[in-house]
Amino acid sequence: MLLAIDTSGKTASCALAENGTLLGYRMLYTQRAHSQILLPMTKQLLADTGHSVQDVDVFAVADGPGSYTGLRIGISAVQALAFAGEKQCVGVSTLEGLAWNLCGRTGILCACLAARKNLCYCAFFESSGGEITRLTEDCILEAGDIAAQIEHYNEPVMVIGDGAAILRQSYEGFLDAPMHLRDQSACGIAMAAMHKTPVSPDQLAVSYLQQVKIG
Numbered sequence: 001m002l003l004a005i006d007t008s009g010k011t012a013s014c015a016l017a018e019n020g021t022l023l024g025y026r027m028l029y030t031q032r033a034h035s036q037i038l039l040p041m042t043k044q045l046l047a048d049t050g051h052s053v054q055d056v057d058v059f060a061v062a063d064g065p066g067s068y069t070g071l072r073i074g075i076s077a078v079q080a081l082a083f084a085g086e087k088q089c090v091g092v093s094t095l096e097g098l099a100w101n102l103c104g105r106t107g108i109l110c111a112c113l114a115a116r117k118n119l120c121y122c123a124f125f126e127s128s129g130g131e132i133t134r135l136t137e138d139c140i141l142e143a144g145d146i147a148a149q150i151e152h153y154n155e156p157v158m159v160i161g162d163g164a165a166i167l168r169q170s171y172e173g174f175l176d177a178p179m180h181l182r183d184q185s186a187c188g189i190a191m192a193a194m195h196k197t198p199v200s201p202d203q204l205a206v207s208y209l210q211q212v213k214i215g
Contacts, residue, residue: 003056003081004190005042007034007074008066008094009113009162014042015186016049016056020194024049025187034073042077053081060193062184063091064207065121065138066113071206079201088198093207097188098160099125099132101181108135108153110174112163113184115140120163121209122146124153132192140209147171 001018012034013027024045030037046052061078064071075091082089095111102109106129113121119142124135136149143166150157150173159167160177161184167174176182 001051001056002058002060002190002193003042003046003053004060004186004193005038005074005078006062006094006097006184006186006189007038007070007077008062008064009070009184011183011185012037012041013184013186014038014045015190016045016051017190017194022187022190023051027185029183034070038073038077054085056081056085056087058088058090058193058198059201060090060092060189061204062094062097062189063204064094065115065140065209066094066184068206068208075204075206079204082201087201089201089204090193090196090198091204092189092192092196093123093138094184095121095123095138095161096125096132096134096192098184099123099127100188100191101185102158102160102177103127103130103132103191105129105158108155108157110146110150110157110159112146112159112161112167114161114163114166118143118166120146120166122149122163124149124157138207138209143167143170147173150174
C-alpha cells in the first residue's frame with residue numbers, strides 16, 4: 001500500500017493506492033498553509049478508505065521543483081510518518097508527477113510550472129499511453145526557450161501545469177492539458193513512485209533548481 005503526498009504548489013493533495021488500484025484521493029486548491037491542511041486531509045483519507053497509517057508500506061512525496069515552503073512541509077511530513085512506522089519512502093520530481101497525470105495520452109508532454117517573472121520549471125516527457133519516458137532533465141527556463149523546444153519536436157505537444165499560462169502570453173503552438181489533470185496531483189506522484197525503488201526516509205531531499213544559461 002502506497003500513500004502519496006503533493007504539496008509543491010497551490011494545491012495540496014494525497015492519494016492512497018494498492019496493487020495498482022487507487023483507493024482514494026483528496027485535493028484542495030488552497031490559500032492556507034499546507035501545514036494546516038495536509039495531515040488532517042491525509043488522516044481523513046485513510047479513515048474514509050478503512051485504513052490507518054500503520055497499513056501503509058511506502059510513502060511517496062513530490063520533492064521539487066516547486067514552492068520552497070510547500071516542498072519542505074511535504075517531505076518533513078512523509079519523513080515523520082515513515083520514521084515512526086519504520087517504513088520506506090520515494091521522492092518524485094514534481095514535473096515527472098505532472099507527466100504521469102497524462103500517462104493515458106500518446107505523445108510528447110511538457111510539464112511546466114511557473115517559477116518567477118518569465119521563468120518556468122520545465123521538463124519534457126513522452127507518453128506511450130501507459131508509460132512515461134523522460135526526454136529532458138528538470139530545468140528552469142525562460143518561456144521563449146521552452147517554446148523553442150516545443151517547436152523542435154515538430155509534433156503536437158501537450159503542456160501540463162500552471163506554466164502554460166505564462167507560455168500562452170507569447171506562444172500559441174501547444175495543447176492545453178484538461179482542467180482536471182492540469183495541476184500537481186498526488187495521483188501522478190503515486191503512479192511515478194510505483195516505478196521507483198524506495199529508500200530510507202533520511203535519504204529524501206528537496207530539489208531546488210537554479211537558473212541556467214542557454215547557449
